[in-house]
Structure formats: C-alpha cells, structure tokens
Amino acid sequence: MRYVYPCVLTPEEGGGFFARFPDVPGALTCGDDRAEALAMAEDALAVALAARLGLSESVVRRLVNLDHRSHISHVEKALRAVGRKLAVEDQAA
Numbered sequence: 001m002r003y004v005y006p007c008v009l010t011p012e013e014g015g016g017f018f019a020r021f022p023d024v025p026g027a028l029t030c031g032d033d034r035a036e037a038l039a040m041a042e043d044a045l046a047v048a049l050a051a052r053l054g055l056s057e058s059v060v061r062r063l064v065n066l067d068h069r070s071h072i073s074h075v076e077k078a079l080r081a082v083g084r085k086l087a088v089e090d091q092a093a
Contacts, residue, residue: 007041009034024048024082053081 005027010018012030017037021027027048031037050060055078062068063078076086 005045007038007045009037009041019044021045021048023084024052026051049078049082053078 005021005023008020008022010020012018016030016032017034018030019028019037019041021041021044024045025048027041027044029037029040029044031040046057046060046064049064050057053060060078063070063075072086079086
C-alpha cells in the first residue's frame with residue numbers, strides 16, 4: 001500500500017523551495033534546499049491532514065505509517081475525508 005499526495009516544489013527568488021500540496025489546502029511550507037523542503041512538506045501534510053480530520057497529528061502519522069497496524073476502516077475514513085480512496089494493486093515481484 002502506498003499513499004500518494006502530489007507535492008509541488010517551486011524555487012523561490014531568494015533561494016530555497018516553496019512546497020505545497022494541490023489536493024490538501026493549507027499544507028504549505030518551504031525549505032532552504034530541495035531535500036529540506038520535502039522533509040518539511042511531510043510535516044506540513046501531516047499537520048494539515050490532522051486538522052482536516054479533527055485528529056491529533058500523532059494519530060494521522062500512525063495512519064499513514066505502513067509499519068503501524070491501523071484498522072483498514074480508519075484508513076479508508078481518513079482517505080475519504082481528503083477526497084481519496086483506497087486502491088489495492090498487485091505488482092509482479
């Protein structure tokens with residue numbers, strides 16, 4: 001399973017990058033370089049999703065952590081709240 005939220009990185013005039021998620025309003029941040037902007041974007045996404053779902057940031061981080069055993073109905077509910085749906089796909093090894 002993987003979660004996909006497209007992130008748009010835009011170079012800033014004074015250096016660094018601005019990061020935003022078109023599908024998640026309010027998930028905005030920036031960083032001094034591409035790597036930092038992407039790391040900050042992950043945090044911004046978790047905070048914005050938590051606010052949108054009315055949950056704590058730690059609960060949202062557990063939901064999107066594939067190593068954490070979240071109940072599938074909670075994952076589906078969270079995805080529906082942000083206009084997404086769960087898709088299961090099979091890939092050759």
